[in-house]
Amino acid sequence: MADNLLGLSATWGHCADDGTDLAPLIALDEALEQSSLRRGISRDAFIKELLSDLNHQRLIPLLLMLPRRWRGQSASLPEHLRSLGSLLENNLVSPLLLATLADDLQHLLPAVSKSSAINALERWYQRTIKGSAEQNLDLPQTLEELWSMTAEAMEELPVMPKKSSGTLAKISAMGGVLTWSNRGLPNVQTEAARLRNRLLAQILNVLGSNRMPRAGTASEPFSFESVSSGRELLNHLNSQGWQSCARIRTSVASFGLGASTRVEEQWLQIPLAVPYRTALVDATGEEIQALMPHSSLEMELQPPSGSPLLLQYYQGVEGLNGWAALNELHRPWQNDRSNGTVAYQATELRGEQLGETLDLCELMAAVHNSEAQFSHLHMGGYGALGFCIDSTALLEQAITGTTNLFPLTLGDLWRQRLHRQLQHQLDAGLQATDDSVNRYRLALDQLPQDLFHDNQSRPEAHRRLKASQPRHSPFALVRALNGELSAED
Template sequence: MPEPLSISEHWGELAEDRTDQAPLISLSTALETSWLRQGIRRDAFLGELLKGLHQRRLVPLLAMLPRGWRLAPAALPERLRGIGSLLEQGLVSPLLLGALADDLQHLIPHPQEHDSRLDGLDRWCARDISTPAGVPLPLPQSLQGWQDLARQLDEGDRNSGAESLAGPLPEQSLGSLGAGLVWRNHGLQALQNGHCRSANRVMAQVFNALGANGLPSRSGAASEPYQFEGMDRPRQLVAWLQQHGWHCRGRIRASVASFGLGASCPSESGVWQQIPLAVPYRTGLMRHGLEIESLLPHCSLELELQPPEGEAPVLMQYYQGTEGLNGWAPLNDLERPWQNDRQNGTVAYPGEAFEDDQLGLALDLCDLMAAVHNSTASDGHLRFGGYGALGFCIDSTALLEQAMTGRSNLFPLTLGGLWRERLGLQLEKLLDAGLRPGQPGDQEDVVSRYRQALEQLPQDLSVQGEACIRAEARLIRCQPRHSPFLSVRRLNGELM
């Protein structure tokens, strides 16, 4: 059985694979080659590579490493040794993900005092945005102000050198890196320029702040609703944009998750080879007598706001994120043609696009879910904004899809029964306190859809019988239709 992250020899046969710009090398090959070049012990080499990574980012990386490269728990930071022991010999599963998500809130000590940096509710409601120097700037209230602030943030990014992380590596820096693997995608550009990325970032927080207007008043909250072009809800703003010539649509999106990690290594000729990263997992489903192995997806509601005159679109996504926030975030990706190209099939879009009234309903549901999830995390002092316990990105997207269409196309779904009950109780608490989800006249429908989604959304912690057939169908529907990974091609039936 090949490694789960093995690359197909057929990747590169199509022009849209763009292997001339981004030649690929598998993680296992890159590790073996780089280790031999370094001429040091394998464990010492891997230890050097991991030094620069934040501890939280090591968790998904532990699951990405080939089986022969898993670190012994003693070589990990103390707080990660328990998780390291679980992952050292095998792959994660939906059941393990669900258990970790629940127990993580109890195993890691909670902060003794309220810290807004950890509070998803405060971050969702924020009416400012920080410069690279950490200076908060108020959110704009008009399209012109939005563009002005985006230019200011872009200039600050360029002055701070932040943009160099995505761009080609300066020639004089190559020698300092040696001949080994690095945890960044050197040589790749971002999908959009710096100004567009700043514009996406600002507009994402505009949508968060507008959505937070529906919350009941709370201590320390602003007394007046935040407005943008005179609108005080995301649904109203999108309708206003459409009246002014914008084309707006939302799509359920699924791609291979890399948790923000990238990796590359130079070839002998000095060309940067890109290393596709993903988290392999055991699905708990069987095919031809064997358990299916797959790659964890990243899922979200992708929102595309296309201005008139053919300008670059505003790209955002709604999901429960590792950043500790349930809400909108910019869709500021590097150009990884093997993972996040919106045209070449490496991003799956199961289901139909949401437009007009359907898009408005989706935006109202995003507002309601963000209010319930972020306030649940805040009231319970949950770690990482409740990430995992209140659902991963897959669960938050699937809840939205279930509420919109009465079904979901995503797998695996791990939101546990206890946390569904807590979300339901929080919803009732907020409604009693004066939560105003959606527009007058539509509020009952929005609330009813969310309640039903909590009750009816499938759960993939342990499935059997006919549920396996439905679960496998969801697994297939959220796979990319084109991918370099052999595991994806196998699931799509290309290797049968």
């Protein structure tokens, strides 16, 4: 298993819900070896081409996913990434390394032009989203407008314009067979439904931004359905016959990357994930290795008729802490909401508790996005202020008094700065309930940290590690962690 951590289980496909008729699988290692990529490009050339454009936010995660012998020598990497390359060439990322990277992320990434960069608060405040042909769509202010805009989108957005060739596209063209996208898979929802998700996610972000102190008529609060907060909107929707619930979810993270390879007339899908060292040992004394999870608060809003609106809240690589659309391809091996490849925690949030959760989301977004702007953080503070796992765990801790997520790397330095930023915003006039403020402060103090453990904290860390795993997965490593089979399956 040393160099085959993304190896697939021979038992995947025995269940109809595994979807192998839609998505037959091949392991990444096997795909790299069998594709024309290996015949046409040396491994050194592959790594050099891969890292030629470091502004592409998905390149470093892809480097983490590659088998060791495909990562290349550190000398193949740009000067400012050679230290990182030497760490990754023969080792896996660990919680301690994640925390270090998060703290030093600002120095590893290329400088961003302040004149062109959109900071986290600006993203949170935006009252438009990008539509087809990159035009700006103003956020609707009523449900009627929301449905009208998306009904028209069914005709306008079936085919998105092709983007200019980037690094991954060039690699695909050179490889001929291996493609860095999931070819042949449908989306879970229609184009219209996905646009509704995107619009409502940003509507919730802007409603949350109403909590910030504003000055002047140009900064009038935003309203949707004549309400000005997420909690008020939830109550309004419930009064109109909508059903709403939210759950903490985890799935294997692929950082938005997909991969597939063509064999004759069929596309085989390549499941991607980031392996990591847990710093915990199993019963034999060996260090446990796992796959990095993506975590978020998933919210489903079901109207009286039609498909649900699907949203998620987390600290994301998109550059802000807030809501985003849950718009997914049908990847049955990674993000199926019913077959076990998404793990849901036991608490299902509804009614008053869901309203309190939306209050917390708005408070956290106000604090995290303000700190990202104040400290001039790259990517809206992603990593430094916590990864998606940390932000979701912080929310879960504030709601329930505990968390089931692992690994957690939010450092004490940034916890102190978030405490300070919270008080600064409250003094400036941030609107927040005492209950939300107290829950958030307590969660910052009590949220576990997985950088070092002792005899007291280790059993709880083991429990959270297992609770964060999918219940069903094609990866032999995940199945081994769940006790279903040996890692050599």
